[in-house]
Amino acid sequence: MSSFSRSAQLFSSHKQWATFARSWLLIDARMQPPGKIASVCSVRLQGKHKPIYHPLSDIGDHVVVMNTRHIAFSGNKWEQKVYSSHTGYPGSFKQLTAAQMHQKDPTAIIKLAVYGMLPKNLTRRTMMQRLQLFPDDLLPDDILRNLTEELPQPREIPRKLSEYTQEERDAFPMLWTPPEDYRMK
Amino acid sequence: MSLLGMFWNQTVCLLQHFRGRKNRCYSLAVRAVRRAFVYASKARKAKRRSMRQLWIQRVAAASREQHMKYPALIHNLLKCSVALNRRVLCDLSITEPRSFQSLTALAHARRTEGLRAALGDGAEPPGVFSRITQLQ
Numbered sequence: 289m290s291s292f293s294r295s296a297q298l299f300s301s302h303k304q305w306a307t308f309a310r311s312w313l314l315i316d317a318r319m320q321p322p323g324k325i326a327s328v329c330s331v332r333l334q335g336k337h338k339p340i341y342h343p344l345s346d347i348g349d350h351v352v353v354m355n356t357r358h359i360a361f362s363g364n365k366w367e368q369k370v371y372s373s374h375t376g377y378p379g380s381f382k383q384l385t386a387a388q389m390h391q392k393d394p395t396a397i398i399k400l401a402v403y404g405m406l407p408k409n410l411t412r413r414t415m416m417q418r419l420q421l422f423p424d425d426l427l428p429d430d431i432l433r434n435l436t437e438e439l440p441q442p443r444e445i446p447r448k449l450s451e452y453t454q455e456e457r458d459a460f461p462m463l464w465t466p467p468e469d470y471r472m473k
Numbered sequence: 474m475s476l477l478g479m480f481w482n483q484t485v486c487l488l489q490h491f492r493g494r495k496n497r498c499y500s501l502a503v504r505a506v507r508r509a510f511v512y513a514s515k516a517r518k519a520k521r522r523s524m525r526q527l528w529i530q531r532v533a534a535a536s537r538e539q540h541m542k543y544p545a546l547i548h549n550l551l552k553c554s555v556a557l558n559r560r561v562l563c564d565l566s567i568t569e570p571r572s573f574q575s576l577t578a579l580a581h582a583r584r585t586e587g588l589r590a591a592l593g594d595g596a597e598p599p600g601v602f603s604r605i606t607q608l609q
Contacts, residue, residue: 336534337534339531339535339566340531341531
Protein backbone atom coordinates (compact mmCIF):
# COMPACT_ATOMS: atom_id res chain seq x y z
CA MET A 289 0.00 0.00 0.00
CA SER A 290 1.04 3.60 -0.22
CA SER A 291 2.05 3.70 3.47
CA PHE A 292 5.70 4.36 2.76
CA SER A 293 5.92 5.66 -0.79
CA ARG A 294 5.92 9.28 -1.80
CA SER A 295 4.10 8.49 -5.04
CA ALA A 296 1.00 10.26 -3.75
CA GLN A 297 3.00 13.48 -3.55
CA LEU A 298 4.65 13.04 -6.95
CA PHE A 299 1.38 12.64 -8.89
CA SER A 300 0.19 16.11 -9.76
CA SER A 301 -3.56 15.58 -9.77
CA HIS A 302 -5.69 18.41 -8.37
CA LYS A 303 -6.89 16.34 -5.40
CA GLN A 304 -3.35 15.65 -4.20
CA TRP A 305 -2.50 19.32 -4.55
CA ALA A 306 -5.35 20.27 -2.22
CA THR A 307 -4.40 17.59 0.33
CA PHE A 308 -0.79 18.77 0.56
CA ALA A 309 -1.60 22.49 0.65
CA ARG A 310 -0.32 24.65 3.48
CA SER A 311 -3.16 26.51 5.17
CA TRP A 312 -3.02 29.64 7.34
CA LEU A 313 -4.50 29.22 10.81
CA LEU A 314 -5.35 31.99 13.29
CA ILE A 315 -5.38 31.70 17.06
CA ASP A 316 -6.32 34.38 19.60
CA ALA A 317 -4.10 34.33 22.68
CA ARG A 318 -6.18 36.72 24.79
CA MET A 319 -6.42 35.45 28.42
CA GLN A 320 -4.83 32.13 27.41
CA PRO A 321 -1.88 30.34 29.07
CA PRO A 322 1.10 30.71 26.68
CA GLY A 323 2.16 27.07 27.10
CA LYS A 324 -1.19 25.76 25.86
CA ILE A 325 -1.11 28.17 22.91
CA ALA A 326 2.44 27.07 22.13
CA SER A 327 1.58 23.36 22.19
CA VAL A 328 -1.35 23.91 19.79
CA CYS A 329 0.93 25.96 17.51
CA SER A 330 3.73 23.40 17.54
CA VAL A 331 1.33 20.55 16.61
CA ARG A 332 0.02 22.54 13.63
CA LEU A 333 3.47 23.75 12.53
CA GLN A 334 4.79 20.18 12.38
CA GLY A 335 1.73 18.93 10.54
CA LYS A 336 0.95 16.37 13.24
CA HIS A 337 -2.77 17.18 12.97
CA LYS A 338 -2.90 15.67 9.46
CA PRO A 339 -3.26 11.91 8.78
CA ILE A 340 -0.69 12.27 5.96
CA TYR A 341 1.99 13.30 8.46
CA HIS A 342 5.62 12.35 7.86
CA PRO A 343 8.58 14.09 9.58
CA LEU A 344 10.34 14.61 6.24
CA SER A 345 7.34 15.80 4.21
CA ASP A 346 7.25 19.44 5.36
CA ILE A 347 3.45 19.54 5.62
CA GLY A 348 3.13 21.98 8.49
CA ASP A 349 0.74 24.90 8.26
CA HIS A 350 1.27 28.60 8.89
CA VAL A 351 0.05 29.75 12.31
CA VAL A 352 -0.76 33.37 13.14
CA VAL A 353 -1.07 34.23 16.85
CA MET A 354 -2.68 37.53 17.76
CA ASN A 355 -3.05 39.37 21.09
CA THR A 356 0.18 37.90 22.47
CA ARG A 357 0.41 40.96 24.70
CA HIS A 358 -2.67 39.73 26.61
CA ILE A 359 -1.54 36.21 27.52
CA ALA A 360 -2.27 35.04 31.05
CA PHE A 361 0.18 32.96 33.06
CA SER A 362 -1.40 31.00 35.92
CA GLY A 363 -0.01 31.18 39.44
CA ASN A 364 2.91 33.50 40.20
CA LYS A 365 4.79 32.74 37.01
CA TRP A 366 4.98 36.40 35.97
CA GLU A 367 7.36 36.94 38.90
CA GLN A 368 8.81 33.44 39.36
CA LYS A 369 9.44 32.15 35.82
CA VAL A 370 12.99 33.05 34.77
CA TYR A 371 14.31 33.20 31.21
CA SER A 372 18.11 32.84 31.19
CA SER A 373 20.52 33.54 28.36
CA HIS A 374 24.29 33.58 27.95
CA THR A 375 26.11 34.96 24.92
CA GLY A 376 29.30 33.02 25.71
CA TYR A 377 31.32 36.04 26.79
CA PRO A 378 32.23 36.22 30.50
CA GLY A 379 29.87 38.26 32.61
CA SER A 380 27.00 38.07 30.10
CA PHE A 381 24.67 35.75 31.97
CA LYS A 382 21.27 37.46 31.87
CA GLN A 383 18.26 36.34 33.83
CA LEU A 384 14.93 37.99 33.14
CA THR A 385 11.63 37.28 34.84
CA ALA A 386 8.65 36.62 32.59
CA ALA A 387 7.24 40.07 33.40
CA GLN A 388 10.45 41.83 32.35
CA MET A 389 10.70 39.72 29.20
CA HIS A 390 7.09 40.54 28.29
CA GLN A 391 7.76 44.24 28.85
CA LYS A 392 10.78 44.15 26.55
CA ASP A 393 9.11 42.14 23.78
CA PRO A 394 5.43 41.08 24.00
CA THR A 395 5.88 38.21 21.53
CA ALA A 396 9.02 36.67 23.07
CA ILE A 397 7.31 34.38 25.61
CA ILE A 398 5.21 32.53 23.07
CA LYS A 399 8.09 32.46 20.58
CA LEU A 400 10.41 30.79 23.09
CA ALA A 401 7.70 28.39 24.19
CA VAL A 402 6.98 27.26 20.61
CA TYR A 403 10.71 27.02 19.84
CA GLY A 404 11.16 24.68 22.79
CA MET A 405 8.20 22.50 21.79
CA LEU A 406 9.25 21.93 18.17
CA PRO A 407 11.51 18.93 17.35
CA LYS A 408 15.16 19.82 17.79
CA ASN A 409 16.26 19.34 14.20
CA LEU A 410 17.01 21.43 11.12
CA THR A 411 13.33 21.80 10.23
CA ARG A 412 12.70 23.77 13.43
CA ARG A 413 13.93 27.08 11.96
CA THR A 414 11.67 26.79 8.89
CA MET A 415 8.73 26.01 11.16
CA MET A 416 9.51 29.08 13.28
CA GLN A 417 9.52 31.18 10.12
CA ARG A 418 5.99 29.94 9.43
CA LEU A 419 4.85 31.16 12.85
CA GLN A 420 3.67 34.80 12.86
CA LEU A 421 3.18 36.55 16.20
CA PHE A 422 1.36 39.84 16.71
CA PRO A 423 1.10 41.61 20.07
CA ASP A 424 -2.35 43.11 19.32
CA ASP A 425 -5.23 42.18 17.03
CA LEU A 426 -3.98 44.47 14.27
CA LEU A 427 -2.92 42.12 11.46
CA PRO A 428 -1.41 43.23 8.14
CA ASP A 429 -3.64 42.93 5.06
CA ASP A 430 -1.69 40.22 3.24
CA ILE A 431 -1.86 37.90 6.25
CA LEU A 432 -5.56 38.67 6.80
CA ARG A 433 -6.21 37.70 3.19
CA ASN A 434 -4.39 34.38 3.58
CA LEU A 435 -6.15 33.22 6.74
CA THR A 436 -8.44 30.21 6.30
CA GLU A 437 -9.38 28.91 9.73
CA GLU A 438 -9.57 30.09 13.34
CA LEU A 439 -8.57 27.55 15.97
CA PRO A 440 -10.63 27.32 19.19
CA GLN A 441 -9.01 28.74 22.31
CA PRO A 442 -7.55 26.05 24.62
CA ARG A 443 -8.75 27.67 27.86
CA GLU A 444 -12.35 28.66 28.57
CA ILE A 445 -12.18 32.23 29.87
CA PRO A 446 -14.10 32.48 33.18
CA ARG A 447 -16.56 35.36 33.44
CA LYS A 448 -15.89 38.27 35.76
CA LEU A 449 -18.40 39.08 38.51
CA SER A 450 -19.37 42.26 36.65
CA GLU A 451 -20.30 40.14 33.58
CA TYR A 452 -22.97 38.18 35.49
CA THR A 453 -26.50 39.60 35.30
CA GLN A 454 -28.37 40.50 38.52
CA GLU A 455 -30.83 37.61 37.88
CA GLU A 456 -27.97 35.08 37.71
CA ARG A 457 -26.47 36.51 40.89
CA ASP A 458 -29.83 36.23 42.70
CA ALA A 459 -30.40 32.71 41.35
CA PHE A 460 -27.03 31.52 42.72
CA PRO A 461 -27.63 29.29 45.78
CA MET A 462 -26.73 30.74 49.17
CA LEU A 463 -24.03 28.75 50.95
CA TRP A 464 -25.23 29.78 54.41
CA THR A 465 -28.02 32.00 55.77
CA PRO A 466 -26.62 34.84 57.87
CA PRO A 467 -28.35 35.55 61.21
CA GLU A 468 -30.60 38.61 61.60
CA ASP A 469 -28.04 40.85 63.29
CA TYR A 470 -25.18 39.98 60.91
CA ARG A 471 -23.51 43.05 59.43
CA MET A 472 -22.28 42.62 55.83
CA LYS A 473 -19.24 44.72 55.02
CA MET B 474 39.60 -15.00 -10.67
CA SER B 475 41.24 -12.58 -8.26
CA LEU B 476 39.56 -11.82 -4.94
CA LEU B 477 40.16 -8.16 -5.61
CA GLY B 478 38.29 -8.34 -8.89
CA MET B 479 35.46 -10.27 -7.32
CA PHE B 480 35.14 -7.66 -4.56
CA TRP B 481 34.94 -4.73 -6.95
CA ASN B 482 32.54 -6.55 -9.30
CA GLN B 483 30.14 -7.36 -6.47
CA THR B 484 30.23 -4.10 -4.52
CA VAL B 485 30.71 -1.29 -7.06
CA CYS B 486 26.96 -0.61 -7.20
CA LEU B 487 26.87 -0.32 -3.41
CA LEU B 488 29.81 1.99 -2.76
CA GLN B 489 29.49 4.44 -5.66
CA HIS B 490 27.95 7.08 -3.39
CA PHE B 491 30.47 6.79 -0.54
CA ARG B 492 32.50 9.82 0.41
CA GLY B 493 36.25 10.24 -0.15
CA ARG B 494 38.64 7.36 -0.81
CA LYS B 495 36.14 4.78 0.53
CA ASN B 496 34.71 4.48 -2.99
CA ARG B 497 38.13 3.87 -4.65
CA CYS B 498 40.69 2.29 -2.34
CA TYR B 499 40.37 -1.38 -1.41
CA SER B 500 41.34 -1.33 2.29
CA LEU B 501 39.06 1.60 3.11
CA ALA B 502 36.27 0.28 0.90
CA VAL B 503 36.25 -3.13 2.59
CA ARG B 504 35.72 -1.57 6.00
CA ALA B 505 33.09 0.88 4.70
CA VAL B 506 31.14 -1.91 2.95
CA ARG B 507 31.16 -4.09 6.06
CA ARG B 508 29.80 -1.14 8.13
CA ALA B 509 27.18 -0.48 5.49
CA PHE B 510 25.98 -4.10 5.64
CA VAL B 511 25.82 -3.94 9.44
CA TYR B 512 23.80 -0.72 9.31
CA ALA B 513 21.47 -2.25 6.73
CA SER B 514 20.85 -5.32 8.92
CA LYS B 515 20.12 -3.17 11.98
CA ALA B 516 17.88 -0.90 9.92
CA ARG B 517 15.74 -3.80 8.67
CA LYS B 518 14.72 -4.39 12.31
CA ALA B 519 14.39 -0.65 13.04
CA LYS B 520 12.24 -0.12 9.93
CA ARG B 521 9.43 -2.17 11.45
CA ARG B 522 9.61 -0.03 14.60
CA SER B 523 9.65 3.30 12.75
CA MET B 524 6.83 2.19 10.44
CA ARG B 525 4.65 1.35 13.44
CA GLN B 526 5.53 4.67 15.07
CA LEU B 527 4.49 6.52 11.88
CA TRP B 528 1.20 4.59 11.68
CA ILE B 529 0.42 5.44 15.30
CA GLN B 530 1.16 9.15 14.72
CA ARG B 531 -1.09 9.19 11.65
CA VAL B 532 -3.96 7.35 13.34
CA ALA B 533 -3.65 9.69 16.34
CA ALA B 534 -3.87 12.73 14.04
CA ALA B 535 -6.89 11.33 12.19
CA SER B 536 -8.71 10.39 15.40
CA ARG B 537 -8.06 13.84 16.88
CA GLU B 538 -9.74 15.28 13.77
CA GLN B 539 -12.78 13.20 14.82
CA HIS B 540 -12.61 14.53 18.44
CA MET B 541 -11.25 11.26 19.86
CA LYS B 542 -7.85 10.41 21.33
CA TYR B 543 -5.64 7.59 20.02
CA PRO B 544 -5.49 5.44 23.22
CA ALA B 545 -9.27 5.69 23.63
CA LEU B 546 -9.80 4.68 19.98
CA ILE B 547 -7.50 1.65 20.12
CA HIS B 548 -8.79 0.39 23.48
CA ASN B 549 -12.43 0.72 22.49
CA LEU B 550 -11.92 -0.92 19.09
CA LEU B 551 -10.24 -3.78 20.96
CA LYS B 552 -13.20 -4.04 23.32
CA CYS B 553 -15.55 -4.18 20.32
CA SER B 554 -13.33 -7.04 19.00
CA VAL B 555 -12.45 -5.02 15.87
CA ALA B 556 -9.04 -6.53 15.10
CA LEU B 557 -7.77 -3.90 12.65
CA ASN B 558 -4.05 -3.29 13.06
CA ARG B 559 -2.38 0.11 12.98
CA ARG B 560 -1.20 -0.24 9.38
CA VAL B 561 -4.75 -0.80 8.11
CA LEU B 562 -6.16 1.96 10.32
CA CYS B 563 -3.55 4.38 8.96
CA ASP B 564 -4.38 3.48 5.34
CA LEU B 565 -8.11 3.80 6.01
CA SER B 566 -7.64 7.20 7.61
CA ILE B 567 -5.85 8.46 4.48
CA THR B 568 -7.78 6.83 1.64
CA GLU B 569 -11.15 5.97 3.26
CA PRO B 570 -11.95 8.88 5.61
CA ARG B 571 -15.66 8.04 5.96
CA SER B 572 -14.90 4.45 7.01
CA PHE B 573 -12.45 5.79 9.57
CA GLN B 574 -15.09 8.24 10.77
CA SER B 575 -17.54 5.36 11.33
CA LEU B 576 -14.84 3.42 13.23
CA THR B 577 -14.28 6.40 15.53
CA ALA B 578 -18.05 6.68 16.01
CA LEU B 579 -18.14 3.00 17.00
CA ALA B 580 -15.27 3.44 19.45
CA HIS B 581 -16.93 6.57 20.89
CA ALA B 582 -20.22 4.71 21.41
CA ARG B 583 -18.47 1.80 23.11
CA ARG B 584 -16.57 4.26 25.29
CA THR B 585 -19.69 6.11 26.46
CA GLU B 586 -21.34 2.76 27.21
CA GLY B 587 -18.33 1.68 29.24
CA LEU B 588 -18.27 4.95 31.18
CA ARG B 589 -22.00 4.74 31.84
CA ALA B 590 -21.66 1.17 33.08
CA ALA B 591 -18.72 2.07 35.32
CA LEU B 592 -20.29 5.22 36.80
CA GLY B 593 -23.85 3.86 36.98
CA ASP B 594 -25.48 1.44 39.44
CA GLY B 595 -25.38 -1.68 37.30
CA ALA B 596 -29.21 -1.75 37.38
CA GLU B 597 -29.66 -1.11 33.66
CA PRO B 598 -27.90 -3.29 31.05
CA PRO B 599 -24.73 -1.70 29.59
CA GLY B 600 -25.67 -1.31 25.93
CA VAL B 601 -25.71 -2.74 22.45
CA PHE B 602 -22.00 -2.36 21.68
CA SER B 603 -20.82 -4.00 24.90
CA ARG B 604 -22.70 -7.20 24.15
CA ILE B 605 -20.29 -10.12 23.89
CA THR B 606 -21.43 -12.61 21.24
CA GLN B 607 -20.67 -16.33 21.47
CA LEU B 608 -19.34 -17.97 18.32
CA GLN B 609 -21.42 -21.05 17.37
